[in-house]
Amino acid sequence: MNLVERAKNITLTPKTEWPVIAAETTSTADIFKNYVAPLAAIPAVSSFIGMSIIGFSVPLLGNIRLPILTGITAMVMSFVFALIGVYLISLIIDALAPQFGAEKNPAQALKVAAYSFTPAWLAGILSLLPSLSMLGILAGAYGIYLLYLGLPVLMKAPQEKAGAYTAVSVVCSVVMMVVFSMVIGAIGGSGMYGAASMHASRNSAANSGALGELEKMGQKMEEANKKMEAAKKSGDPQAEMKAATEAIGVALGAGNQAEVVDKDKLKALFPEAIGGLKRNSLEGEKSAMGEFKVSKAEARYGDENNHQIRMTITDTGGSKMFGAMFAWGMMEQDKETDTGYEKMGKVNGRPTHERFQKDGPSGEYSLLIAGRFLVEAHGDNVDMATIKTASAAVGYDKLEAMKNEGVKQ
Numbered sequence: 001m002n003l004v005e006r007a008k009n010i011t012l013t014p015k016t017e018w019p020v021i022a023a024e025t026t027s028t029a030d031i032f033k034n035y036v037a038p039l040a041a042i043p044a045v046s047s048f049i050g051m052s053i054i055g056f057s058v059p060l061l062g063n064i065r066l067p068i069l070t071g072i073t074a075m076v077m078s079f080v081f082a083l084i085g086v087y088l089i090s091l092i093i094d095a096l097a098p099q100f101g102a103e104k105n106p107a108q109a110l111k112v113a114a115y116s117f118t119p120a121w122l123a124g125i126l127s128l129l130p131s132l133s134m135l136g137i138l139a140g141a142y143g144i145y146l147l148y149l150g151l152p153v154l155m156k157a158p159q160e161k162a163g164a165y166t167a168v169s170v171v172c173s174v175v176m177m178v179v180f181s182m183v184i185g186a187i188g189g190s191g192m193y194g195a196a197s198m199h200a201s202r203n204s205a206a207n208s209g210a211l212g213e214l215e216k217m218g219q220k221m222e223e224a225n226k227k228m229e230a231a232k233k234s235g236d237p238q239a240e241m242k243a244a245t246e247a248i249g250v251a252l253g254a255g256n257q258a259e260v261v262d263k264d265k266l267k268a269l270f271p272e273a274i275g276g277l278k279r280n281s282l283e284g285e286k287s288a289m290g291e292f293k294v295s296k297a298e299a300r301y302g303d304e305n306n307h308q309i310r311m312t313i314t315d316t317g318g319s320k321m322f323g324a325m326f327a328w329g330m331m332e333q334d335k336e337t338d339t340g341y342e343k344m345g346k347v348n349g350r351p352t353h354e355r356f357q358k359d360g361p362s363g364e365y366s367l368l369i370a371g372r373f374l375v376e377a378h379g380d381n382v383d384m385a386t387i388k389t390a391s392a393a394v395g396y397d398k399l400e401a402m403k404n405e406g407v408k409q
Contacts, residue, residue, distance in 0.1 A: 043124025259406030
């Protein structure tokens with residue numbers, strides 16, 4: 001399977017390409033590693049570049065950019081959820097098949113789900129310019145049309161029921177994507193709207209560990225598919241339901257390697273005051289999608305002179321996929337201008353991002369601790385020394401000591 005030819009053919013000549021796809025015996029791992037992963041990376045990486053590097057214009061505020069680490073986190077989670085989403089949508093398509101006179105076939109359901117996403121992934125390049133990203137909706141609509149054409153061919157759905165089959169599949173998928181968006185939002189939080197306006201030189205380095213994790217994930221999904229096929233042959237509805245539930249667990253279980261630390265324990269790390277700034281708010285939340293969980297705590301500090309610090313700690317549960325993709329997306333930069341500076345690299349072995357604007361002044365200092373805890377400090381009307389003091393006040397050693405909490409054996 002040639003990725004470029006397949007993407008071109010399924011987009012331009014879907015009616016002749018679907019029968020070709022139906023006859024193929026491509027494994028689940030190959031579909032994910034050789035097709036889904038490369039294409040799903042297009043919108044994730046493009047969105048990161050568009051939102052965190054190029055930035056977007058907001059009336060009265062000028063050019064806005066997401067903080068680099070926040071952008072990378074969103075990129076990673078969008079990519080991971082894209083992979084999980086394809087698999088879960090294939091489960092939905094397969095589960096709905098009997099209701100519309102189609103044949104249950106997990107392998108074919110995965111193919112129709114994966115290849116129907118092609119237009120949306122290709123259109124992801126538009127995210128380089130956030131103002132054009134909404135045009136991706138048109139590509140998504142075309143993807144629904146591809147699904148409509150593919151269901152009768154791959155799932156053997158009667159043509160007269162293909163429309164309803166498509167509609168119900170799309171509705172179920174949209175509900176799932178809304179939940180995914182809520183999880184991503186919980187990770188990004190208000191930090192998603194931090195501002196910066198400096199240009200920087202960028203160098204990215206690939207990490208082979210990411211592909212290794214993708215391959216393992218694909219193999220696990222293939223094993224889950226085999227169990228579902230065996231359950232289907234048994235004719236036992238309860239066995240089919242159990243196999244489907246286990247398959248969803250496999251997809252979501254590719255995330256956390258540990259149970260996340262309780263949000264109250266993270267909240268307890270924030271001191272009541274940092275220097276002369278008193279804590280005026282403290283909150284925490286925990287979000288979950290199956291076995292994939294995230295906990296987060298946030299504290300705000302300030303005084304009567306409008307000196308402000310916002311601190312967040314996010315526990316990703318030590319996700320191997322997160323770690324691999326974070327390393328893949330890591331960049332090194334050191335840029336200084338008349339108005340400020342921006343640096344990214346490693347400090348004491350920890351991925352770190354530092355940005356400061358003299359106007360205001362304002363800045364941020366973020367770092368990843370023990371491969372699972374993302375600590376972010378944002379300051380307004382304070383210097384960088386104060387921001388770094390606030391960041392260190394949570395106790396990096398305390399977070400390091402928690403690195404093995406909840407680790408799955």
